[in-house]
Amino acid sequence: MSGLRIATWNVNSIRSRLDRVLDWLDRRDVDVLAIQETKCRDDQFPEERFAEHGYEVAHVGQGAWNGVAIASRVGLDDVEVGFEGQPGFDRDAETTLIPMPVVDARAIAATCAGVRIWSLYIPNGRGLTDPHYTYKLEWLAALQTQAADWLADPDARVALAGDWNIAPTDDDVWSPEFFAGKTHTSAPEREAFQSFLDAGYRDVLRPFAPGAGVYTYWDYTRLRFPRREGMKIDFVLASPALAGEVETAEVDVAERARDGASDHAPLLVQLRAP
């Protein structure tokens, strides 16, 4: 019996990417997939198609934006939408007097074969002086507070999987200069990412793909993919116990090369057989 295969993928619309996502799950023999940017309401999510391929799905959607899900063929228990203290964002704060922050569909959890999986879509930030940037940092701080607690049991098997919208080191972007003054590489964002590592979480990919030029995202424009100009912004951060079970991890870059691909490639993690 082989070990669990866990993946994360920002699919940039599950309705546009449905056939290729299902095909990828089959081809890569994936047990659990954390999905981000489903871009649909709960009633629009194609659960039946996933069921045909043997997967149960937990989803929380927000229409055209955001949306996260977990698809599993090894059980899907204790589903949790959002995390305690998850901040909201007020889209109309600039133009309306009454604050109306909305808790975005950016976090969902489930326990699959004994692993607590979080599918996370960290806010983009937009610009260093944008309210969305403050929101991003608050969101990460609130998540870190909870995530640190999830490590109280040293045997806890926890995976924080998703689109972190942070490139933690200069090796993780094709041009550090290009991103100077922009989001994703700023010191506060990198410190926020580091705070998860300081709490004990580990980037499960880096040991298997060290150094520069390992990316999970390439902009659709400017021929970024053929020019190999990408960013490493998708991560599976694992608790120490879970990280110790990892046999190998890889970015499926070939999936990004296909016609009609998401701008993100999937990240696949293979655990050792029990």
Next chain:
DNA sequence: ATGACGGCAAAATGCCGA
């Protein structure tokens, strides 16, 4: 100095993305 691609929708232009 802005756009490019791509997706979505109170849709044929505006928004969001990183």
